[in-house]
Amino acid sequence: MSSPAAPSSRLLAWLDERLGIGEVITFLRHKTVPKGGHEVWYYFGGVSLFLFGIQVATGLLLLFYYKPGADSSYESVQFIVTRVPFGWLIRSLHSWSANLMVFAVFVHMFSVYFMKAYRPPRELTWMTGMVLLGLTMTFGFSGYLLPWNTLAFFATKVGTDISGLLPVVGPAVARLLRGGDEVSGATLTRFFGFHVAMLPAAFTAVLAVHLLLIQRQGMSEPLRAKTDSSKEGMPFFPGFILRDAILWLGVLALLLVLCTFLPWELGVKADPFSSAPAGIRPEWYFTFMSQTFKYLPAKIFGIDGDVVGICTFLIGGLILFFVSFLDRRAGRGERSPLFTLFGVLVILFMLTMVTLAYVKPY
């Protein structure tokens, strides 16, 4: 690492005297990552974190020029994209990175799921992770409306309508989200508050817990890899960290290419009085839900089809959330093919619905 008596170690000594960071450094030096051929999946958590960092940075920058309001949202985004130097870049980075982050978080969640890393003692890590997934999607949903263009406006309408289908609390939730009975300027203000204040605070808090738990407990080893426990783990620092850095730089390069060649569209300013464009749907990470609703019959066993749909999603979500407690076999260290199958089915279902939404968007 650093050569002795270098300025950096003097600085570290100074800080250590005051903050006791020596312990942290020792801990980091000892931290290892299990080797077993599954390392590649371990990176997705870090990528998600990196992308979250990009979101925070670009989001902060956008705040300098963005003006929320039905009369100024669209115009201010247009201003950023056309008049502010590198505004186009910051904006496109924010939009692309948001999508990549959602993707990364999903991959992270599923890879953890299939490696059964949710089993005890990592229940809290898993649950905080699920909360972070929900918060990420909420970030996406609230942020999507902020440019106030036609697609965003109607996608929000569809989305809040779906939330209104929740049994008992549905209409109240929808009203709370919308700030009224319709999507309007009030919704915009509300979503802005969610997106730049409430959600970042909640996300940071839960993320801190999530990361702390990981540091305390170390990385979980997949059940199958137990046989290779004789192999030494890869040291977190510098091995894993440098690999993380290389990967993160690669992701950044990818983002830059995307922003330059496929810049994010401005769209047409939202007009609440116009009719919805044909085939309107929310962003891709919600389409598995919205597309499902298109296929549900009006009534299933006498209950409203849509309500059955949303309850099914709710139940599926709860199963995933509490899987640490439900999967007893994994908890005992045994294989649990049932839960693996459940995960595979969920992925297949989501992929099918998303594909249909884009191939057959009536």
Next chain:
Amino acid sequence: MDAGTANDVSRRRLLDALLSGGILAFLGSVVYPVVRYLTPPKVHEVVATSVVAATVPELKPNSGKIFRFGSRPGILIRLPSGEFRAFSAVCTHLQCTVQYRSDMERIWCPCHNGQYDLAGKNVAGPPPSPLEAYDVMLKGQDVVVSRRA
């Protein structure tokens, strides 16, 4: 191993130096756009709601001027009495741009001979409704036009 150590050390120093340089360059390529971004652009903000349409001495009484208002044309007229008035210059018939006719003391549309009086009301020809009126304020020598609240 000792024979290669000196080489190793110099190679390591080179790598470290290159790496430091590379990281600095990278940080620079991040900081530069951010600093440019934060520097206020020449046009400070997009104001679609108010614009300086003309200066007071520019328009004589009983004359008019077309100006850009947001993304649409507007017409600023000065009445014979000296008062300033402003309207949308988009004709309500088929969206041609209207003009001021001092001989008629009317706002006139050349496309189908539509006429509006000095209050913007459609008084002759095909236009079905009046021109949208804007607020006019005098700020020193500037005539500022803004959308009605």
Next chain:
Amino acid sequence: MRAASPPIQARVSTAARATLLLGIVATLALPLRPASADEVENTCIICHMALPEPLNTPVEGIKHDIHAEKGLSCADCHGGDPTVMDLTSMAPETGFRGAPKPAEIPQFCGRCHADETYMRRFNPRLPTDQLSQYWTSIHGQRLRKGDTKVATCVSCHGVHGIIPPDRANSPVFPANVPDTCGHCHSNPQYMAEYKIPTDQVEKYKRSVHAQMVLVQRDFSAPVCNSCHGNHGAYPPGVTSIAEVCGQCHANNATLFTKSPHKAAFDKLGLPECVTCHSNHEILHATDAMLGGNDGTVCRRCHQPDSPGYAAAVKMRQAIDQLKDVMGDTEAMLAKASQMGMEVSDEEYNYRQDIRPQLVKVRTETHLADANSVLEIAQDGIKAAERSDAAAKATVTEATARRRNLLIPLAIIVVVMGLLYLKLRQLERPGNSNNHPG
């Protein structure tokens, strides 16, 4: 009014029998009439209601008549005594005028409608010149000569059930006028002896004006009476067509009047605007109408070696050149948009700038002066080029972005490589940094 009672089927053969019947009907009808202190007993209605067709049709129609709305009744037009329940109600002493013959109809209506003092009671702003105008019209003139086939007041306005022209169910409501005129004018058998075309309405319905009125419900566009006159209907004379069209198309008319075509057309007896644009089937004017090719309106008169032909060719070339530049500009805007640049403002400004220029240059052709058309086309070209420059700037910017991307990309790739080397170095076996601790 009163509820209709079932008609009594009986033939009225003698006056006595009629009186008897009337007596019976009156007796029967009496108890059915709701008592009302304000109601005037209108015996015309009571009797005619019970008669067979066609004598009972006025009763139904009069319910919706504007005259009835204003408090007028049968006797106000036809005379007679509406309080008497027998045939003396129609005696000459009562001033009974009966149903007028076709030739008498204009005077019949004009008795009130041409009387300013009388009409002032009802609507001071309603014109009272319909009758005098009518006599100047073709219909009026022929009627005087004894032709009863021509239109009179009731032909267009109806008779018992007259609705004001500003209501949508009136036969003279603008959207209904073409069909009302067409009732006679589109009937070849009816119009056979007059030797004028009967396809005007059919042709009109294909025109842009009909599109505006009948489809878009924009009543600023003309229908038959807008050009031909209301009551003084007489097709505009050959030399005044430009004035009529110029009511709306002011610039075109002024330019035409100043052009050499005016004198030439008048001399040749050619109808002014109609010669190129047709009179009833006025379609959307296109640039294809202008120029030296076969099929243009210019070619109809101007021979290939004539100065008029040369001017036509020049004008068309000027407009084509403008359209070429416009095409280039639009391609540049599309390219910028395709490259991902935000050009909605530039696109909007382009359309706003170029539209008046196009209208201007096409209008200017009516002056038939190639040089002035060229001048205005140049203005249009400048406007298009301005937008083109704006679009090009964004394309340049987009290209620059792609090029400049290489810099940070190169730095990133280099740093990635260096990090990898560092990693290799740190993890080389024997290297003291490899071991945890």
